[in-house]
Amino acid sequence: MANIYYFGISYTNTTTYHRASALKRLGHNVIIYDPYTIIANRLNNKIQSKIHYITGYFFLEKVINEWLLYIINTSPKPDVIWVDSGELFGPTSLKILKIWNCPVILYNIDDLTGKRDGNRFKNALRSLLAYDLVVVVRPETQYECQQLGAKRVIRVYRSYDEKAHLPFDNLEEIPLSFKSEVAFIGTWMKYERRDKFLAQLMDNGVPLSIWGDRWQKSSYWEKLKHSYKGASLGGRDYTAAIQGAKVCIGFLSSGNRDQHTTRSLEIPYAAGLLCAERTSEHTYLYKEGVEAVFWSSAEECARLCHFLLNNDTKREEIRLAGIQRVKELKLGNENVCEEILKLV
Incomplete structure (x- = not known):
């Protein structure tokens, strides 16, 4: 070694x-x-x-x-x-x-x-x-x-961490404060318009929970504060909030030319259901509607959220298929680091 x-x-x-x-x-x-x-x-x-x-x-x-x-x-x-x-x-x-x-x-x-x-x-x-x-x-x-x-x-693709993002064995281990219907875990970013998107979800009746930093700076704060649950999460709290949500929203950074993010891997590995923007890389990683769900607008995202919240069996099928798929991809930190070291 x-x-x-x-x-x-x-x-x-x-x-x-x-x-x-x-x-x-x-x-x-x-x-x-x-x-x-x-x-x-x-x-x-x-x-x-x-x-x-x-x-x-x-x-x-x-x-x-x-x-x-x-x-x-x-x-x-x-x-x-x-x-x-x-x-x-x-x-x-x-x-x-x-x-x-x-x-x-x-x-x-x-x-x-x-x-x-x-x-x-x-x-x-x-x-x-x-x-x-x-x-x-x-x-x-x-x-x-x-x-x-x-x-x-x-x-390489981004990666989850095999230990840090390992899901809880039992949902009862997850504190009630980290259980939600639809969750977004991430930071307010000035030019990414995440706040407008989330406000539109709320306007469409999506029961939203938000964790992350700097959201008070948003021009939509008066609306979003009703869904705001607290500052950025780390460690087991982060995993708990993913696994404790029925649906997890995944945003990209358009300024960063993202086609997928670390959340794209962390959410399914942590036993969450990924609901993210439709991109070529997302649809390569997961079968749409089978292992994850994707959207191209806030309206489409809202429709998907309502469908999933009202169809427990289908939601669980997609969540479990996503967990299986992300493990098959072998995109954990250990997998990626090992492949990199082989090259030097």
């Missing part, structure tokens, strides 16, 4: 933690280095954080590189270096990591070459040619990274 140095656990991002944990479960010796802890005091207010985001973290390169040099000088050589996301590592950072003369992987599930996040991934793109393997989740991103000269680029 490999000795892996894993860089990039953001203190706000549990999905990266799940991947590192999956590598450990596969038997690898994983040492986690979180660059965000090194720069936390420089991101301690909204203004500073926004400046660094807008400038592509350019003014943080020196402190990051000094930190990497310290690790190089005080740590034994690993077998593999895994960089998650990569926005903090510029070309000099990669030169430092390359001192170890071992494979360096970039794994990024955001839209690395897209336009939504401005300069956020400027460092990662400047460093692209230095990585031995670049792993992305969109065919467009794969093509664009290849065009930019990356040595080797592969595209």
Whole structure:
């Protein structure tokens, strides 16, 4: 088994933690280095954080590189270096990591070459040619990274976590506060119009429960607050809210060129019923109306929700078929991480 140095656990991002944990479960010796802890005091207010985001973290390169040099000088050589996301590592950072003369992987599930996040991934793109393997989740991103000269680029689907998203054995274990008819678990995003969509579901009589951050900023808050159940969920609470709902709404990020999201895998694996936007990737992953349900408008989504809530047998058939299908796809973190490591 490999000795892996894993860089990039953001203190706000549990999905990266799940991947590192999956590598450990596969038997690898994983040492986690979180660059965000090194720069936390420089991101301690909204203004500073926004400046660094807008400038592509350019003014943080020196402190990051000094930190990497310290690790190089005080740590034994690993077998593999895994960089998650990569926005903090510029070309000099990669030169430092390359001192170890071992494979360096970039794994990024955001839209690395897209336009939504401005300069956020400027460092990662400047460093692209230095990585031995670049792993992305969109065919467009794969093509664009290849065009930019990356040595080797592969595209994978997003993944659920075999342990973190494992459903409860018994529905009685799920607290009543996490049981609902139709649930959406996610963040309000300014330009995604999720709030308008959810408000339209409410207008169409859909009994909605919302968990997530920043919804108070929505112009639809006066309506949505009646369905709002609380802030973002993590750990077993997240799984409980998925499994405790009869129907789970799955949104995409249009600015991120999404055709599927982590929710597309997490919801069925956590024993929920996926009700998401109709896309080519969703209809490839699941048989429509058999293993998941899809919509192209709020009106169609509302009709589907009412149909499912009024047809217990059909709803349960789709839910169980979705669970079976997501397991057949083998898109757990352990599966995906193992395939990636085989390539280096």
